[in-house]
Amino acid sequence: MVKKYGISALLLFGVYILVMYVYIFHSNSGGIPESLQGTVADPHTFMSEQEVYLSEEYSKIKNFLFFVATPFEWLVYIFILASGLSQAFENSLLIKVKWGIIKKAVYLFLLSLFIFIVLFPLDYYRYYLSKNYGISNQNFSSWMRDILIDFWVNYGMTVVIVTVLYWLIYKNTKKWWINACLLMIPFSIFMMFIQPVVIDPLYNDFYPLTDKGLETKILTLAEQANIPANHVYEVNMAEKTNALNAYVTGIGSNSRIVLWDTTLNQLTEGEILFVMAHEMGHYVEKHIYIGIVVYTFTTILGLWLIAKLMPWIIARFGSRLKIKQIHAIHSFPLFLLITSVLSFASSPLTNYISRYEETRADDYAIELVAEPSAAVSTFQKLTIAGLNEVNPPLLVKWFRYSHPTMLERINKVVDDTSE
Template identity: 80%
Template sequence: MAKKYGITALLLFGVYALLMYVYIFHSNGGGIPESLKGTVADPQVFMSEQELYLSEEYSKIKNFLFFVATPFEWLVYIFVLTTGLSQAFEKWNPFRNKWGIVQNGVYLFLLSLFIFIVFFPLDYYRYSLGKSYGISTQVFASWMRDNVIGFWIDFAMTVVIVSVLYWLIKKSPKKWWLIAWLLMIPYSIFLMFIQPVVIDPLYNDFYPLTNKELETKILTLAEQANIPTEHVYEVNMAEKTNALNAYVTGIGSNSRIVLWDTTLNRLSENEILFIMAHEMGHYVEKHIYFGIAEYILTMFLGLWLTAKIMPWIVDRFGRSLKIKQINAIHSLPLFLLITSFLLFASSPLSNYISRYQETRADQYAIELVTDPSAAVSTFQELTRAGLNEVNPPFLVKWFRYSHPTMLERINKVANEIKSKE
């Protein structure tokens, strides 16, 4: 029976991958509306023929990989369960009679290492893809270092979360999800607080902005927006990418305004000020706190649904999945499969909310810096630097885009300019 389910899952994945390939590579999705051709929103106006070709090709490959990678992850979880590998990881544990967190740590290390190895070829292909299209500038040793750091950070956090989670499932089979949700709220806020000063510096070097004249202008904007900050930070991303970015991170006293050095090197002062005003717009609109509220609500619904779905699956398919009981840690791949599916299914809604917030931040930035032309040139340069498609197909936009499309952003600013003429 397990073999039958495995073959069925594999066939379904194959059909899905084929359909997504046809949709992304051979459909007529996206494109530029006739009414916008020749305008500042048309990539043919601000991109070379080579850039247009690379952008279209690169975007299609990235989009296809995105839509295939997540279902492939589900397939891996099913494989780990139906082959008995998850049970084997639990049985191979040399600390079976020791502390629960040590036992869980050994199991999670084996599972995490297996998944890391399985996904390494795909991750490496993505890395090579970025290098071949001139987006990534990172050498292999640096990329591998980031992967190893990420592995151990994820492992450490997962050991804590999973140990508490399965202890709760054993102690309170019906209410575990609610208690877990209540505990995850302060834990998540704590991680957001330490992210800028503990986790982020493990990957990159952060230091106060060296251009003090620019920093003064940015801080002046921050003062206008009533943002309490004394420094703007820059981060050395040029050794890893040619893409551009800036962001506001952290909460409370650990809040930081951060600029990539690629952004500083490639954009003009007015364009940088526009980007900073956009990030400040998120602060003024309190999007960080709305994001926390959204995360808490999503976590509540996700854990509740998982608590309902998981027992039903174990009752019906437990023998095929080789799960003896839900509170045994070898059931974890099923938990991960369900939560991954729920996150994927909810991404259109979360992306829609994010796009609305990004639109609000754009509008705030346009009003704050009063230089719409800088906004247009900024969006154009962001498109060229990242080889982004300005108007992706429908499914790509809804499942991948947390920001409005560049076509929408540039056209909105262009309309603002027209209305003021």
């Protein structure tokens, strides 16, 4: 029976891959509307023919990988359960110890290591792709270092979260999600607080902006926006990527405005001020706090759904998935599976909210800096540096784009300034 279900899942996955391949590589979705061809939003006006070709090719491959990798991850979780691997990890001689936290830590290490090994080819191919298309400058040893830091940081947080989570499930298999919500929300806020000063520096060096004249102008903008900022930080990314970025991270006294050095090297002063004004727009519009509210709501809803779905799945398919009890640690891949499916299903909504916030931040930046041409040229340079697709297919936009498309962003600037 398990073999039959496995073959059916693989066939379904194969059909899905074929459908997504046709949609992404051979459909007419996306492209430049006829009314915008030849305008500043048309990549043919600010990119070379080679850059346009590479951006289209690179975007299609990235999009296809995204839509393939997510359900493939689901199949991995199902395989770990149905093959008995999860039970084997729990019953391993390596974890016959008295203390439950050590047992869970070893189980989670074996599980994380297996998933890391299985998904490593996909991770490596993404790295190879970005290197081959000139987005990444990072050598293999540096990339592996970042991958291993990711592994250990995620593993450490997983041990803490899962140990507490399964203790709650053991104490109350029906209402554990309520206490989990009460703990997860402050934990997540705590992680947002320490992210800029503890986790981010593991990957890169952060230091105050070296161009003090530019920093003064940025802080003047911050003062106009009533933002209590004393420093702007830059991070050394040029040795890893040619892409451009800037962001706001952290909360409270640990919040930071960060510029990649690639942004400093490739944008003009006016363009940098526009980027900074955009990031300040997020602060003024209180997007960090809105994000916390949205995260709180989705966490509560997600944990409630998991609490309802896990017992039902175990009752119906537990023997095939080799799950004996919901509070047994070997059920954790099922928790991961449901979480991943819910996250994927909700991404169109969360991306829509994010795109709305990014649009608001763009509007604020254009009003604060009052240089529409700087906004347009910034968006154009961001497109070139990342070989971004200016107008992706609709499904790609829904599931992948947390920012408005470059076509929308550039065209909105033109429309607003022509009114």
